[in-house]
Amino acid sequence: MELDRRYVITFSCPDRTGIVARISGFLAELGGWIVEAAYHAGDNWFFTRQAVRADSLPFGVDELRARFAAVADEFGPEATWQVTDTGVPKHAVLLVTREPHCLHDLLGRISAGELPVTLDAVIGNHEDLAGLVEAHGVPFHHVPFPGPRDPKKEQGKVASFEKVRQIVDSFSPDAIVLARFMQILPAHLCEEWAGRAINIHHSFLPSFMGARPYHQAHQRGVKLIGATCHYATADLDAGPIIEQDVIRVDHGDTVPDMVRRGRDIERLVLARGLRWHLEDRVLVHGNKTVVFR
Amino acid sequence: MELDRRYVITFSCPDRTGIVARISGFLAELGGWIVEAAYHAGDNWFFTRQAVRADSLPFGVDELRARFAAVADEFGPEATWQVTDTGVPKHAVLLVTREPHCLHDLLGRISAGELPVTLDAVIGNHEDLAGLVEAHGVPFHHVPFPGPRDPKKEQGKVASFEKVRQIVDSFSPDAIVLARFMQILPAHLCEEWAGRAINIHHSFLPSFMGARPYHQAHQRGVKLIGATCHYATADLDAGPIIEQDVIRVDHGDTVPDMVRRGRDIERLVLARGLRWHLEDRVLVHGNKTVVFR
Amino acid sequence: MELDRRYVITFSCPDRTGIVARISGFLAELGGWIVEAAYHAGDNWFFTRQAVRADSLPFGVDELRARFAAVADEFGPEATWQVTDTGVPKHAVLLVTREPHCLHDLLGRISAGELPVTLDAVIGNHEDLAGLVEAHGVPFHHVPFPGPRDPKKEQGKVASFEKVRQIVDSFSPDAIVLARFMQILPAHLCEEWAGRAINIHHSFLPSFMGARPYHQAHQRGVKLIGATCHYATADLDAGPIIEQDVIRVDHGDTVPDMVRRGRDIERLVLARGLRWHLEDRVLVHGNKTVVFR
Amino acid sequence: MELDRRYVITFSCPDRTGIVARISGFLAELGGWIVEAAYHAGDNWFFTRQAVRADSLPFGVDELRARFAAVADEFGPEATWQVTDTGVPKHAVLLVTREPHCLHDLLGRISAGELPVTLDAVIGNHEDLAGLVEAHGVPFHHVPFPGPRDPKKEQGKVASFEKVRQIVDSFSPDAIVLARFMQILPAHLCEEWAGRAINIHHSFLPSFMGARPYHQAHQRGVKLIGATCHYATADLDAGPIIEQDVIRVDHGDTVPDMVRRGRDIERLVLARGLRWHLEDRVLVHGNKTVVFR
Incomplete structure (x- = not known):
């Protein structure tokens, strides 16, 4: 697997406390090495983008996507997200x-x-x-x-x-x-x-x-x-x-x-x-x- | 008279040939030392701004204004111009x-x-x-x-x-x-x-x-x-x-x-x-x- | 307490996984409302700045500072940090x-x-x-x-x-x-x-x-x-x-x-x-x- | 001859009065239509660039060059100049x-x-x-x-x-x-x-x-x-x-x-x-x- 392959999570939902902790906690438990993390909150909405080293996770993008889906669900039906793989052109x-x-x-x-x-x-x-x-x-x-x-x-x-x-x-x-x-x-x-x-x-x-x-x-x-x-x-x-x-x-x-x-x-x-x-x-x-x- | 005192001529009129020559010739005859000269022609109109060292002319701004009026007149009634003196705040x-x-x-x-x-x-x-x-x-x-x-x-x-x-x-x-x-x-x-x-x-x-x-x-x-x-x-x-x-x-x-x-x-x-x-x-x-x- | 009063945490230490999760988890447990969060990792070093709404925490800046000190300690002697209060000019x-x-x-x-x-x-x-x-x-x-x-x-x-x-x-x-x-x-x-x-x-x-x-x-x-x-x-x-x-x-x-x-x-x-x-x-x-x- | 063909004169020499008048007078006598004219004087040196519509002159670039050489000569051996033709790629x-x-x-x-x-x-x-x-x-x-x-x-x-x-x-x-x-x-x-x-x-x-x-x-x-x-x-x-x-x-x-x-x-x-x-x-x-x- 290429050294600089990343999985990129983008996520947005109505703003509230604890979102950063939930997402970063989720990644930390998996041993995910975050190489870029950006957050924004405004107009009562929350946005984030996280890039994780692919080789820091014990599985592929499909499994990450499946697991992240469960996390995203906690933030209600308005939450929008995707997980992409920089290894897939x-x-x-x-x-x-x-x-x-x-x-x-x-x-x-x-x-x-x-x-x-x-x-x-x-x-x-x-x-x-x-x-x-x-x-x-x-x-x-x-x-x-x-x-x-x-x-x-x-x-x-x-x-x-x-x-x-x-x-x-x-x-x-x-x-x-x-x-x-x-x-x-x-x-x-x-x-x-x-x-x-x-x-x-x-x-x-x-x-x-x-x-x-x-x-x-x-x-x-x-x-x-x-x-x-x-x-x-x-x-x-x-x-x-x-x-x-x-x-x-x-x-x-x-x-x-x-x-x-x-x-x-x-x-x-x-x-x-x-x-x-x-x-x-x-x-x-x-x-x-x-x-x- | 201050060393950096200038007389500033601005002039515009319908474009045609010979305007630069007429104005610069007028100033050259008087021995005017031009320290800044800018021209623009566009949309059939001509524009210029000339800054002359005040101490290079044998007279004051009023006389320059009077003489330049005659030059400007040659370019018809649409010509617009002024002569100012940087020594006058x-x-x-x-x-x-x-x-x-x-x-x-x-x-x-x-x-x-x-x-x-x-x-x-x-x-x-x-x-x-x-x-x-x-x-x-x-x-x-x-x-x-x-x-x-x-x-x-x-x-x-x-x-x-x-x-x-x-x-x-x-x-x-x-x-x-x-x-x-x-x-x-x-x-x-x-x-x-x-x-x-x-x-x-x-x-x-x-x-x-x-x-x-x-x-x-x-x-x-x-x-x-x-x-x-x-x-x-x-x-x-x-x-x-x-x-x-x-x-x-x-x-x-x-x-x-x-x-x-x-x-x-x-x-x-x-x-x-x-x-x-x-x-x-x-x-x-x-x-x-x-x-x- | 003013509505826009913030406690600002800045923190840096040698890079490793789990830092974001630890800090955001710490704040989430306290109910801290993060209004700005920025991260950077480069040259094997990690940097973050977090701004938390003061009114979202059940105590003042001194207590936050004391509690955060314990978190910072986990990241070793090279960790550098401070907690400031925008209410203190x-x-x-x-x-x-x-x-x-x-x-x-x-x-x-x-x-x-x-x-x-x-x-x-x-x-x-x-x-x-x-x-x-x-x-x-x-x-x-x-x-x-x-x-x-x-x-x-x-x-x-x-x-x-x-x-x-x-x-x-x-x-x-x-x-x-x-x-x-x-x-x-x-x-x-x-x-x-x-x-x-x-x-x-x-x-x-x-x-x-x-x-x-x-x-x-x-x-x-x-x-x-x-x-x-x-x-x-x-x-x-x-x-x-x-x-x-x-x-x-x-x-x-x-x-x-x-x-x-x-x-x-x-x-x-x-x-x-x-x-x-x-x-x-x-x-x-x-x-x-x-x-x- | 193309409508937008230009002859471009660039010229520089030690600064003194009357240079603009001499060059623009030279072009005016020939009926030259100046479409761009720029001047600069600084550090006791004078610089100009003039772009003339080729179709406004009764001859070609070689003749212009020959005639301008005589003008340039008046400004001494330090004068540097060239005349180019935008029609020649x-x-x-x-x-x-x-x-x-x-x-x-x-x-x-x-x-x-x-x-x-x-x-x-x-x-x-x-x-x-x-x-x-x-x-x-x-x-x-x-x-x-x-x-x-x-x-x-x-x-x-x-x-x-x-x-x-x-x-x-x-x-x-x-x-x-x-x-x-x-x-x-x-x-x-x-x-x-x-x-x-x-x-x-x-x-x-x-x-x-x-x-x-x-x-x-x-x-x-x-x-x-x-x-x-x-x-x-x-x-x-x-x-x-x-x-x-x-x-x-x-x-x-x-x-x-x-x-x-x-x-x-x-x-x-x-x-x-x-x-x-x-x-x-x-x-x-x-x-x-x-x-x-």
């Missing part, structure tokens, strides 16, 4: 359109082993990025979408999204990454993929929701531009925020300058958000996240 | 309510000679900050405003703002700083003080306009909070932005944490914006600014 | 020279209740800042130091530092803050005040140790300047770092510009570092710190 | 070892048209990155270097560097980018390639020069780590700095965490520095740079 599918920068960045990180994930497929509504994807040995699926003037646009979209859904679901991925995918995910997919569909929006939300955020930013004359990585929900650009960051612009930056410079922050923010998601560091509660970095 | 009046942090910060900077300004008065709609102001030897004017449940609230506000206006205008200040002044400036004062009334808003605008921005930010779960220094206009929190900055927050930050931590960025952003305004580094064009830092 | 003494900005900033934060501390005295080796200090109702002690050309400089310094020591020690302060104090603390005072003497150095250490760091930075042509808050040790500018931050400069920034702009980051970094120290968030281990922000 | 060669992240990032930016450069070749002292390079259609040259225990290490290095030199010089590149090339460039190559050889060092220089900067940073317990893009000179890690940036770390970051997180800042800082170099925005003066961003 996570899987992801990427959705793209034409902008290559986020895709290129993620492919580089994945191929360099920087992100703990297997990339099963990339789906594009245009073919532009097929070559880049296939050069990395990843299957590219082209699912065309109807153009803006197509008279049967709405039906066409439904059909296209159905194809996307079938491809995605065939992999049961842990993350469906909208890496500058320029189509609005329908509500039923947001729901089906809740907590797994990760979007990068090229503004500091809630500023400049919707289309052409850099144009909006230029128009308003802001002195910083940003990017937001969030879970996709039916409410456009309003899902739980995982990560945000900004860079400074000034009067000399045209819209194309902002587009170009913003790519640097989009790449970073998406890569960070995705990493935290894959490492089970993000706990969603209502429309907010607790991120145990 | 600028004046400011501050408007405050109860929050001391921006006031305290500005008083410290002014008394340490860090900001090139004479503070003529501080006006407060509460008396809380009178002691702090008077300890710095600055007159404090208390102008009470009607409370939220006062039946004659609207008339009362009109009368109070009229008193504020009289005090402010008695100093003809170069800057009227709303240093966390919790009353909305009426449209006619925004207009009268256009380009001189500087507000600090405790959010990264256009996010979280209006009341209680930190509560809004906490509610939305953003990962950065910010502050915006802008010229006050009749359109609330929508005036030309001079400066913005942000700091990172996380799930552990409560609203009071955000309020406390946000003060650090409010102080900085206001002090920077005010400095640039006082140094004639901010040129307003439409609803945007060119800031020659 | 911490005390600080400030040492200054002539630069007012850090002093002014801290006085403002303290008078606004932003920093949980009582300021017992300010000691200056020059009298320049006496007025500012006394305006805040804080006693100022002037302890002159011999000038650089004084033939008895060394003896004079010994005598001056002895006076400083006497004043400081008369308050037994929790923090001795060198707020731009331009004298090098002798080794025996660094030792006596180990873990309590907090310095702000105006560079991003370890760059530009020693004198005139902004001159050094300008000379080297760096693109960022910084400030470092650290515990003072006998090894000049090499003590455990509590906090650092930087701001961007460019070729247009002269040394005086850097000095002026650097003040903004010195103020912030010192205020943050001092806050974390006062809130018992900083655990020193060797020459490094664990900061549970 | 710049060329670059990259030197790499095994770390892929900077290489991958630059390949992505170049293939997306984000950096105005033609990449002629990548030279590696290991073969690891050949596949990545060739997938982008760029020739990869493997030049092995002697290992650390090779008895003829010194001679071997001389021979290897001679091969590197031959390959590089065969392209006469405008930029020789050391994209995490883990061999120290010999003094004669630093000299031959002065102002063209660009290195990325994985620390905030002058902190942590030399080998294993992240280990040094971890050892010192700094709270920020950085990266520095600079021109290579014979004095290791001491050349003129083009760009620097930092990211926050804390006690939880191990050396491998710093290595991983530092990559994000290395990539960005190198890409920014290279872009400014390629756009003729960097003027070197002594051991410092003026960067007209």
